Amino acid sequence: MKKLLILTSLLISGGLWADETDDQVEYEMLPLQPPSANPLETAKGLMRCLQLYTTIITHKELACGLHDWKNKNKGGREEFIKSEQFKTCGDYEAYKLRDEYAFKFMQIAYLIAHEEGIAKELLYLHNDEQSDAYHELNQELINLGNKLKSLSDDEELQELNKIPFFTDLSICMDYRDYVDSIYKK
Numbered sequence: 001m002k003k004l005l006i007l008t009s010l011l012i013s014g015g016l017w018a019d020e021t022d023d024q025v026e027y028e029m030l031p032l033q034p035p036s037a038n039p040l041e042t043a044k045g046l047m048r049c050l051q052l053y054t055t056i057i058t059h060k061e062l063a064c065g066l067h068d069w070k071n072k073n074k075g076g077r078e079e080f081i082k083s084e085q086f087k088t089c090g091d092y093e094a095y096k097l098r099d100e101y102a103f104k105f106m107q108i109a110y111l112i113a114h115e116e117g118i119a120k121e122l123l124y125l126h127n128d129e130q131s132d133a134y135h136e137l138n139q140e141l142i143n144l145g146n147k148l149k150s151l152s153d154d155e156e157l158q159e160l161n162k163i164p165f166f167t168d169l170s171i172c173m174d175y176r177d178y179v180d181s182i183y184k185k
Contacts, residue, residue, distance in 0.1 A: 031167070031168070031171075032045060032048050032049070032168040032171040032172070033045060033171070034171055034174040034175075035174060035175060035178040039112050039115075039116040039118065040112075040116070040118055040122065042112060042178070043108075043109040043112040043113055043116075043118065043123055044109075044122075044123060045171075045175060046105040046106070046108055046109040046112075046175055046178075046179075047105070047106070047109050047123045047124075048168065049101075049102075049105050049168070049171075049172040049175045049176075050102050050105040050106050050109070052168055052169065052172060053098045053099075053101060053102040053105065053172070054102055056098055057095065057098055057099055057102065060089075060090060060095055061077065061080065061081075061086070063089070063090075064085065064086050064089035064090065065085060065086075065089070066080050066086075069083065069085060069086075101172075101176055101179065104179045104183070105175065105179065108178075108179050108182055109123055110123075111182075
């Protein structure tokens, strides 16, 4: 497990790099910047926060036993989220809040794109190196999900905080404030 964490940290530290082949491009994940006067950059920042929150949400679902639950019970993700097993696994209120903001990040990014005449496709993967880097990192973290299951919540959080990706959480708080200011209008 530590070997995987070290490998992931090496992949991530200072940026996420992919070897260059015909199908791959080299990516460097730059630090997330706060919302700005540039609508496209703000929309892309919202999408990066969406990706970060989605990664955390997915990891929590897997760590709390989504796959095992689905194998033993009828129903999918939505039923699992409503289950006592999930509600008693970690901080359920924080999960709900992140899930709510993930949706708001996407809505506001699309609203900005629409109002500014920006093609929504510019906000998706393979149109922006930073979004692609986040996607690649998300895949790495999902792969780590099962490996981290054996750690306590505090140990898991300590390990995840070693990954530079999670330092963007504080900047995503600025995006939450930005989203809240729009919803209050």
